Amino acid sequence: MATTRRARVRSAASRVFALLIGSVLLIGAAIGVFLTWEAQTSARQEAEHVTAAIAHALSAAPLVRSAVTAGDRPAAEASLRAYVESARTGAGLDFITVMDRDGVRLTHPDPAQVGGHYLGTIPADGRTLTEQYTGTLGPSVRTISPVHDAGGAVVGWVSAGVTVESLAGALLRRLPVIVLLTLAVVALGAVGAVLARLATRRITGDLNARDVRDAVAGFESVRTLGEALRAQTHEHGNRLHTALALLELDRKDEAIALLSDSSVQSQSVIDQMTLRDGDPTVAALLLGKASQAKERRVHWQVVVDPTAPRADLDPVDAVAVVGNLIDNALDAAGQDATDDAGRWVRVEIAPAEGGEVAITVSDSGPGIPADLGDRVFEHGVSTKPSDRAGRGVGLALVRDVVQAAGGSITVTNDPTTFRVTLPAAPAKARRR
Structure with missing residues (x-):
């Protein structure tokens, strides 16, 4: 039964093909109607010109x-x-x-x-x-x-x-040409749709649209976690090398203080996230992003309400949503021309109305341009430089994941704030 139900879900390539064929047919019909109207209008204008010329002559x-x-x-x-x-x-x-x-x-x-x-x-x-x-x-x-x-x-x-009646006859004589032109357009569009399907299938195989989205979310999750872990590893390595140097200099108290400070900061985030229903995957991500923020000289602040429930997202989607929002915030804060003290990113996780959970990410960046507004959630739209690969994907993916989960996302300026509201995970999932 599961195989039968899965077979009924069309692949992403088939969806692309169906969409393009539908568009081609609509465009072909529009061209046919336009050419028919144009031929009719042309025949009438020609009749008016000829009758006027003959009558006057x-x-x-x-x-x-x-x-x-x-x-x-x-x-x-x-x-x-x-x-x-x-x-x-x-x-x-x-x-x-x-x-x-x-x-x-x-x-x-x-x-x-x-x-x-x-x-x-x-x-x-x-x-x-x-x-x-x-x-x-x-x-x-x-x-x-x-x-x-x-x-x-x-x-x-x-x-x-x-x-x-004669004008209608003239129009009928032109119809074969109109039909041939329309069919030629449809045929070229159909060829393009087939090529697009083949190209899409090479990339997505037989995956359906949801599977493709999940694959992109997985890639984004791995990417953002990888960056976070790299930054955290780099920071821990620096701390460890510094502590070892202090120990060699027989400055044990300072080495202990350095390592204890790092442990206290990490434990604070872990305690906030794992208390009650917190998500340990998001906790690990926040720890890594804290190190990344430090690398970029951006002040980092995380506030987690211990009563906030876990979002009804699997770990991959949760990391994709939170990670992309934080990445955008760090990039935006890094564009701030003020000194290091004026660059900041704040992440807040708190309960929302109706038992939902709200994830808010704010930054000190320049904000969303007025001409973009909610278009920042569209595929291919970005406020970042166009010469960097992958622009215009992160926020669109966040919107898709949030909407698929039954949540909502909004953005406001002064300061730039993205607020995601998601349904809470069922009680069994939270306990697990």
Whole structure:
């Protein structure tokens, strides 16, 4: 059963692939819709430009002007029929209608409509007008332009138009190109998704997202513990060498005082952390970080409320959360331009409302830039120099671990303070 349930959890590589494929499909759909809209808009604009150009050109043509000005309707119809039809077919329009001043048709693609009244807007001010109107051929995009006599008076009108049905046909003719472009984008995106899956699988294998996060947390825990132990070992080595030198100089009292002071400081943290429900793993981490702070000339302070419960985190996650917060605080305090006495880091572990535990880490550093705010918890975002590897991972990992445990994390300035609130471990786990 456990194997079956595990098989149902998709690996991180599969999740990356599914996310990228979904994004590619959405982008492809958006591109298809945009190209369709663009083609439709382009076809309509083209129709408006062509109808306006033809209507304006014919209204100024000498043959049209003389036929309309003469006032002989049968003669005008006969002289204009072939001329207008040739212009219509040459321009690819659905109709060109020449009218007298009152809008009575002198030409029309349907001979039965000749002599009828024009269906559309005839501008009262004699201007050229482009509009969409439903006429004898259905809805159409049309332009009507006035015909002037030698004195400039309006003596007739020319209307040229393309039906909406023809525009739809033009759009349909462009659809294959649109579909091919969309499919090409989707295909390229799919290839990229497959390559991304292969690259992710080389790194994560068949691990799921939680396992990957746990692996990163484990790496961060080992890293921060390693740094802490190195600093502690270095400090203890220095103390031991100094004590040995004092013993060789027959200054036993000073050697004993030096070693006793180190023991008292370490025992104080151990007593605070292991009393009642404290976490010995975090205690070991704090001891190491104390040595690291001393190396960096940062004043170190740890306050542990003996009534604080242990957080409901396994040791790896606990070290990842506390260690990364302290590492960031030490880095920030080290940037402080003040003297050594002004550089400090304070760690406090105390009970919180609802039986939870609050871990607060403050420092004397310059603070979080106003333009970052809560973005410091995003992957790849960091206030530290960009030339150092691993930037933008620690706080994002802390947020992921805390949220997965059902806790919360906040950050404030003046001074910079990160506060993590976590559920307490069950009573059996605390006793164990």
